Amino acid sequence: xxxxxxxxxxxxxxxCLIPSIIGLIFITYLPLLSVFALSFFNWGSGAPDPKxxxxxxxxxxxxxxxxxxxxxxxxxxxxxxxxxGSMIYSLFIAMLLNRKIPAxxxxxxxxxxxxxxxxxxxxxxxxxLYEANFGLFNYFLSLxxxxxxxxxADGRLVVPSLALIGVWLSGxxxxxxxxxxxxxPRVYHEAALxxxxxxxxxxxxxxxxxxxxxxxxxxxxxxxxxxxxxxxALALTNGGPGNESRFITYLMYQSAFINNxxxxxxxxxxxFFVIIAIFTVxxxxxxxxWVFYEGDGK
Amino acid sequence: xxxxxxxxTALTYAFLCxxxxxxxxxxxxxxxxxxxxxxxxxxxxxSLLPRQFTLRNYTAAWNAGGLNFxxxxxxxxxxxxxxxxxxxxxxxxxxFAFARIRFSGRDFLFMCFVSAIMMPTMMVMIPTFxxxxxxxxxxxxxxxxxxxxxxxxxxxxxxxxxxxxxxxxDAALVDGYSKLRIWWSIIMPLSKPVVATLVVFVFQxxxxxxxxxxxxxxxxxxxxxxxxxxxxRGIYATRYDLLMAASVFTLVPILALFxxxxxxxxxxxxxxxxxx
Numbered sequence: 001x002x003x004x005x006x007x008x009x010x011x012x013x014x015x016c017l018i019p020s021i022i023g024l025i026f027i028t029y030l031p032l033l034s035v036f037a038l039s040f041f042n043w044g045s046g047a048p049d050p051k052x053x054x055x056x057x058x059x060x061x062x063x064x065x066x067x068x069x070x071x072x073x074x075x076x077x078x079x080x081x082x083x084x085g086s087m088i089y090s091l092f093i094a095m096l097l098n099r100k101i102p103a104x105x106x107x108x109x110x111x112x113x114x115x116x117x118x119x120x121x122x123x124x125x126x127x128x129l130y131e132a133n134f135g136l137f138n139y140f141l142s143l144x145x146x147x148x149x150x151x152x153a154d155g156r157l158v159v160p161s162l163a164l165i166g167v168w169l170s171g172x173x174x175x176x177x178x179x180x181x182x183x184x185p186r187v188y189h190e191a192a193l194x195x196x197x198x199x200x201x202x203x204x205x206x207x208x209x210x211x212x213x214x215x216x217x218x219x220x221x222x223x224x225x226x227x228x229x230x231x232x233a234l235a236l237t238n239g240g241p242g243n244e245s246r247f248i249t250y251l252m253y254q255s256a257f258i259n260n261x262x263x264x265x266x267x268x269x270x271x272f273f274v275i276i277a278i279f280t281v282x283x284x285x286x287x288x289x290w291v292f293y294e295g296d297g298k
Numbered sequence: 299x300x301x302x303x304x305x306x307t308a309l310t311y312a313f314l315c316x317x318x319x320x321x322x323x324x325x326x327x328x329x330x331x332x333x334x335x336x337x338x339x340x341x342x343x344x345s346l347l348p349r350q351f352t353l354r355n356y357t358a359a360w361n362a363g364g365l366n367f368x369x370x371x372x373x374x375x376x377x378x379x380x381x382x383x384x385x386x387x388x389x390x391x392x393x394f395a396f397a398r399i400r401f402s403g404r405d406f407l408f409m410c411f412v413s414a415i416m417m418p419t420m421m422v423m424i425p426t427f428x429x430x431x432x433x434x435x436x437x438x439x440x441x442x443x444x445x446x447x448x449x450x451x452x453x454x455x456x457x458x459x460x461x462x463x464x465x466x467x468d469a470a471l472v473d474g475y476s477k478l479r480i481w482w483s484i485i486m487p488l489s490k491p492v493v494a495t496l497v498v499f500v501f502q503x504x505x506x507x508x509x510x511x512x513x514x515x516x517x518x519x520x521x522x523x524x525x526x527x528x529x530x531r532g533i534y535a536t537r538y539d540l541l542m543a544a545s546v547f548t549l550v551p552i553l554a555l556f557x558x559x560x561x562x563x564x565x566x567x568x569x570x571x572x573x574x
Contacts, residue, residue: 006400009399009400009401009477010399010400010401010402012395012399012476012477012478013395013399013401013404013477014395014401016391016392016394016395016399016477016478016481017391017392017395017407019387019388019391019392019445019446019447020388020389020391020392020411020446020447020449020452021392021407022446023388023445023446023447023448024410024411024414024446024449026429026446027422027426027442027443027446028414028417028422028449029410029414030425030429031421031422031424031425031426031429032417032421032422032425034424034425034428035421035422035424035425038424038425093314093317096310096313096314096317097314099307099310100307101307101310101311101314102311107314107315107318108564109556109560109563109564110318110321110322111317111318111321112563112564113321113322113325113556114321114324114325116502116506116552116556116563117325117506117549117552117553118505118506118508118523118524118527118548118549118552119506119508120508120524120527120528120545120548121328121527121545121546121548121549122324124527124531124541124542124545125324125325125327125328125542125545126324128327128328128331128538128541128542129323129324129327131538133340133342134339134340134341134342134344134538136323136327136344138342139342139343139344142342142343168321168324175564220416224416224418227418228418228419228420230420230509231508231509234508234509234512234528235508235528235531249420252420252423252424253423256423256424256427257427257513262424262428265424266424266425269420269421269422269423269424272418272420272421273418273421276418280416
C-alpha cells in the first residue's frame with residue numbers, strides 16, 4: 001500500500017514537471033547541444049542544405065576572420081572594465097546605505113532604478129548625454145575648459161563610455177551587497193571595536209571576509225552578464241567606430257542573422273561559450289583561496 | 299564619540315544624496331529634453347529647464363515614421379501578460395514538485411535546472427531561431443521562451459516553498475487533498491509575496507527584452523515597444539527631441555510598476571543574491 005502511494009506521488013511530481021522540463025529541453029539544453037553540432041556545418045547563404053565541413057568554421061574564425069580578434073579584445077576589455085567598476089561602485093554605495101540614515105529605502109530604490117529600465121531607452125538616453133556637439137557631458141567638459149569629446153563616436157572612448165553605462169546599470173549589485181552587509185553579525189564588529197580596531201581595519205578584517213561569498217556571487221554574475229553585452233552595439237554603434245565595439249555577441253548576430261551564415265555563427269557562439277566557461281572555472285578555482293563560508297573550519 | 303558619529307552620518311547622508319542626484323541625471327535629462335522644442339534642444343550651452351515648454355514631441359513621436367506606439371504597447375502586453383502568467387504557473391508547479399514530493403531523479407533534475415541559470419542566453423540564439431522558424435513574425439517565440447517556466451524562477455520558488463512548514467501538507471493529505479490541490483490552495487496562497495516578486499521580475503524581463511523581438515519579428519504591425527523604439531532610432535537617429543519623447547513612452551509601464559511594487563522589485567534581487 002505505501003508503495004502504491006509512493007508511485008502515485010511520483011506520478012504527480014512528473015506531471016507537475018512536464019511544462020518546465022519541456023522548456024528546459026527546448027529552450028536550454030537542446031539548443032546548447034545544437035550550437036556545438038551546427039558549428040561543424042556550412043549552412044546558410046550559398047549553402048541552402050547543411051554540409052559537414054569539420055573544423056573549417058573554426059579555422060576560418062581564427063585565421064582569416066577580419067573581426068574576430070578585435071571582437072575578442074573589445075569584449076574582454078569591456079567586461080573587465082565594467083565588472084571592476086561596478087563591483088567597486090556598488091560595494092561603496094552599499095556600505096554607505098548600510099548606515100542608519102533617513103529615507104534609506106528611497107535612496108536604495110533610486111540607485112536600483114537604472115537596472116530595471118528597458119535597456120533600449122537607457123542606451124538612447126545615454127547617447128544623448130554623450131552627443132558630440134550638444135550633449136550634456138560635453139557641456140560639463142566645456143565648463144571645465146576641456147575640449148569636446150565624441151565618446152561613443154570615438155574609437156578610443158567607445159568601450160570606456162559603454163562601460164560607464166554598465167556601471168550605472170549595476171543597481172542590482174548594490175541591493176545584493178546591502179542585503180549581505182546587513183547579515184554580517186554585529187558581534188564581530190563589536191568584538192573588533194573592543195580590540196581597538198579602527199573603521200578601516202574593521203572593513204578589511206571583518207566586513208570583507210564575511211562578504212566574500214556575496215562578492216564571489218556578484219563577481220560571477222556580473223562577469224557572465226557583461227561578457228554578453230550586445231544591445232549597445234545593436235542599438236547605437238553597429239560595432240563601430242571601426243571594430244571598437246564589435247563585441248563577440250554582435251559578431252555572432254552579424255554572421256548568423258545579417259550574413260545568414262548559421263554554421264559560422266554557431267562556431268562564434270561555441271568559442272564564446274568556451275571563453276565564458278574558462279573565466280567561470282578560473283573564478284571557481286581561485287575562490288577556494290579567498291571565499292570564506294561560515295562553519296567552513298577556515 | 300556620539301558627536302563624531304553624528305557628523306559621519308550627516309556626511310554620509312549628504313554624499314549619498316549627491317550621488318543619487320548624479321545617478322538620476324541620465325533619466326532626468328531625458329525627460330527635460332523631451333519637453334524642449336527642436337530649436338532649443340540643439341543649442342549650446344544647453345538650457346537646464348525647458349525655456350519653451352512643449353508637449354509636441356510626445357504627440358509627434360506617438361505616430362511618427364509609420365510606427366504606432368499604441369499598437370506596439372498592445373503587442374508588448376499581448377506577449378508579456380500571458381508569458382508572465384504561464385511562466386509563474388509552470389515554474390511554481392515544478393518548484394512544488396522539487397520542494398514537496400520525493401521521486402527518483404529529483405536531485406539530478408534539480409541540478410539540471412540550477413546549471414541552466416548560468417547559461418548565457420546569447421549562446422543559443424541560432425538554434426532557437428531554427429527551432430522556432432515556423433513561427434517567425436508571430437508572438438509565439440516570444441511567449442514560448444518563458445511560458446514553460448524559467449530555471450531561475452523555479453529555483454527561487456523552490457527555495458521559498460522549502461520554508462513553508464510541511465505539517466500543512468500532511469494535514470491536507472489527511473483531509474484527502476490531492477497534491478495538485480495542495481499546491482493551488484495551500485502553498486500558493488502562502489507564497490503571495492514571492493509570487494508578486496516573481497511576477498514583477500518576469501514581466502519586466504519580457505517587456506524589456508529586445509533581442510528576441512529583433513530576431514523573430516519582422517513586420518511593423520507586430521513590433522513590440524522595444525523593437526519599435528530601436529527602429530524609431532534607426533529613422534530619427536539625430537532627432538533627439540523625438541527620440542527622448544519616444545524613450546520616455548517605453549519607460550512609463552516599467553516606472554509605474556516600479557513605483558507601485560518597488561518593494562517586490564528589490565525583494566527579488568535580494569532573494570537572488572542571498573540564496574544563490
